[in-house]
Amino acid sequence: MEKKPRVFITRKIPDAAIRLLEESCDVELNPQDRVLEKKELLEKVKGKDAVLCLLTDIIDDEVFQSAGPQCKIFANYAVGYNNIDVEAATRRKIVITNTPGVLTDATADLAWALLFCVARRIVEADRFTKERKFRGWSPELFLGMEITGKTLGIIGAGRIGSNFARKSRGFSMNVLYYDIKRNFEIEKETGAEFVNFETLLKESDFISIHVPLLPETHHLIGEKEFSMMKKTAILINTSRGPVVDEKALVDALKKGKIWGAGLDVYENEPIIEPELLTLKNVVLLPHIGSATVETRTKMALMAAENILAFFRGEIPPNIVNPEVLSGSK
Ligand code: GLV
Ligand code: GLV
Numbered sequence: 001m002e003k004k005p006r007v008f009i010t011r012k013i014p015d016a017a018i019r020l021l022e023e024s025c026d027v028e029l030n031p032q033d034r035v036l037e038k039k040e041l042l043e044k045v046k047g048k049d050a051v052l053c054l055l056t057d058i059i060d061d062e063v064f065q066s067a068g069p070q071c072k073i074f075a076n077y078a079v080g081y082n083n084i085d086v087e088a089a090t091r092r093k094i095v096i097t098n099t100p101g102v103l104t105d106a107t108a109d110l111a112w113a114l115l116f117c118v119a120r121r122i123v124e125a126d127r128f129t130k131e132r133k134f135r136g137w138s139p140e141l142f143l144g145m146e147i148t149g150k151t152l153g154i155i156g157a158g159r160i161g162s163n164f165a166r167k168s169r170g171f172s173m174n175v176l177y178y179d180i181k182r183n184f185e186i187e188k189e190t191g192a193e194f195v196n197f198e199t200l201l202k203e204s205d206f207i208s209i210h211v212p213l214l215p216e217t218h219h220l221i222g223e224k225e226f227s228m229m230k231k232t233a234i235l236i237n238t239s240r241g242p243v244v245d246e247k248a249l250v251d252a253l254k255k256g257k258i259w260g261a262g263l264d265v266y267e268n269e270p271i272i273e274p275e276l277l278t279l280k281n282v283v284l285l286p287h288i289g290s291a292t293v294e295t296r297t298k299m300a301l302m303a304a305e306n307i308l309a310f311f312r313g314e315i316p317p318n319i320v321n322p323e324v325l326s327g328s329k
Helices: 015-022 038-045 061-067 086-091 104-119 122-130 159-171 184-190 197-203 223-228 246-254 274-278 293-311
Strands: 006-009 026-029 050-053 073-076 095-097 151-155 174-178 206-209 234-237 260-263 282-284
Touching: 006 015, 015 026, 015 293, 038 061, 050 293, 061 086, 073 293, 086 095, 095 293, 104 122, 104 159, 104 206, 104 234, 104 260, 104 282, 104 293, 151 159, 151 197, 159 174, 159 184, 174 197, 197 223, 223 246, 246 260, 246 274, 274 282
Parallel strands: 006 026, 006 050, 050 073, 073 095, 151 174, 151 206, 206 234, 234 260, 260 282
Antiparallel strands: none
């Protein structure tokens, strides 16, 4: 009998996916529920035929080198794959896959949750109530920002950005979006208007970021951009931290250049700009955009299925560097 392919999973993911892989593979799981140190990762991938990795693993050429020439697929348990050196993978003819689509609703939902939390000051108000400070209804207690009827600005109208736009329909909003290319479908569905970046920054009441992290999107929002926003603007980021210059954000929040922000991601995760932790007008979450029972299970199964498809000799459905396989299949 042929030897089973050896798969390494860098950290515990939902069981269903581990069981699925175990049906036909020899699976090794990082026994600790923490991110592996680089040295440990290099050791663990050695001799494996596939690796199921997480967005917290830095997968660079050194990792590919250490895994060895038999290892031809790294399946990322995330839609964003900025943690992987895809160019190096492609050079070595290693397939990289991600988990698009299955986390779209969960992430767009969380962006809405953050927007409500910031606009209606829900976290502050909850803390106040639990601290037994509520003395009865009061005319100006926790005044927030009305959401209905406002102008929503979406940066990046891909799957998540357009899902976020679609979800605004119950709130009669005026939707603006900016992207490197037009999305006619979302324009038709929601009346969203394609505008240039500057117009979006100047005219939006709420700005939500849904771009991947690329060299071109690094610090897309910085001091200059904050100075163009309304003083009453709210910024939501559920994409990747480095898209926003975190120091410039602290400055904007402190000086009242904008009204508030809701963040699920940070520039140097898990480190957070210390001053952010002290500000009242920001709501901070620990990167839980896709964290629902349903979505995390689907992501895990999707990553596993990409690996299994590869071992069956098929093109994995969520390959991000298809040039590796074109021509050879
Ligand atoms: C989560 O951040 C993801 O990219 O899946
Ligand atoms: C990611 O799934 C996106 O296209 O927004």
